[in-house]
Amino acid sequence: MTTIPVIALETIQASLTEADILDAVKGALMAQARGDVNSPPPGMLQLDNPDGECHIKYGHLKGSDTFVIKIACGFYENPKMGLSASSGMMVVFDAKTGVPVCILDDKGWLTNARTAAAGALAAQAGAPPSVDRVGIIGTGEQAALQAKWTCKLLGIKSVTVYGRTASHVKDYVERMAQDGFSVTIAPDIATLMKSCNLVITTTPSNAALIMADDVRPGTHIVAMGTDNPGKQELDAALFPR
Template sequence: MSILILSEQDLRQAITLDAQSIACIEQAIESLATKAVVMPPILSMEIPDFNGEVDVKTAYVPGLDSFAIKISPGFFDNPKLGLPSLNGLMVLLSAKTGIVEAVLLDNGYLTDLRTAAAGAVAAKALSRKDAKVATIYGTGLQARLQLEALCHVRSITSARIWGRSPDKAETMAAELSHKLRIDIQAFESGKEAARGADILVTTTPTQSPILMAEWLAPGQHVTAMGSDADYKNEIDPAIIGKANLYVADRLTQTRKLGELRTAIATGIVSDAAAFPELGDIITGACPGRKTEADISVCDLTGMGVQDTAIATLARQRAIAQKAGAQF
């Protein structure tokens, strides 16, 4: 019995951040609200000596013939060594027999893709339909992809970039202005970058807030996607108390790993407080923003169901292109 081996190059040629990949992730998130998805808690291990962590995620989705198991290391000092922060691979197994069907040596590419797509899904579901101005906090690869993803679901006409390194922010702004053909400016002040934005996205591994509650104004939407471990915190916990609508990707995860964890720890909200999940908003089981003046927050921690979905789509496209090698 053969196993399909797909390299990062194979996968980059097979799948990109486009309307279909975003729809794939939207359907995966929706399935959490409509199907008996089996998604165990994230297995997470911190490696503090080297500013690293490793997450293992998986999910079985009824109706899909395969499920993925993803191993995702993140070592955040790697750029100092000329290496990417994220790495890893996914393994696709038969949902009927458990036999390995494919190994996707993506080096984190598919994780980057599905994370950006999830940001687009959150913005589509929760931001104002007339949103045109985006602010991105962070200057890494995911920061770039989040802005690109937003342009697929909203008519973004201008953007602001804030990063701890002004030089990196300037470089990112210049490169994305050329690529996306919109006006993008780098800001040295995070507060000023927030002023007048319709959508704000935080994309960093920081352990202390970079977005403050007093900076927010009515009508804004915040997607916080950098906190996926119990020691990370990107947004002021008071933001969750201030928001008219807080939405989790998976409430059991955001209570332990996301921005909700910090809001609970500081007494902003109760540990027993009930909040909708993104799948509930997508299906209409729970209402989204009620007025144009609402402040909404989506807390994304990353889910195994997204990995199964993107891995399945990637393999389908690769097979159609006759890519990869049989082992």
């Protein structure tokens, strides 16, 4: 029996730069827009105790020799146990035979980097002409990655953050400060929206967080957390605008 090669996280990280990931994600988004990607709707397994979810996603770029199935998990109580909230792996298959080629044991790192890159590219594409800070709603892993990748693309170092839990906000500010970012804490989302014209949401919320009346004209919002039915971060009244 043939053993399927397993590519370790360390090997994956050593093989990719942020520029590589940004280029790959940008290329994938453009291919998707052209209709060159076969990517069915994702599967999602919701777990209630503890709060967790497992996403199964798949894709094939037309003409590619391989296709990929990804398993990505998010368990939101993990940080209390010193574990990452996200984990997962990817399986690469031969597109002509369906035979597994290798397993990418990325432990969720590729998913996190992909998501950060997609958010940063979306922020860059729609950013107002003058942006001096990024507003971040949420304090988890993606809240930090979205801020870092977006700020790097835009050439800024200032962030305003809102989070529901004071201890999580404090930890977020400390983590970002270690990487040289200046972080201002907003007491509520309405206040954050008054000071930021580029805002990224990174929560698993199932109810609107940003209300239409709080959004100034010209504000660009990247809603990254709403990734499956039942989640909501934006007031529905925003969409007609």
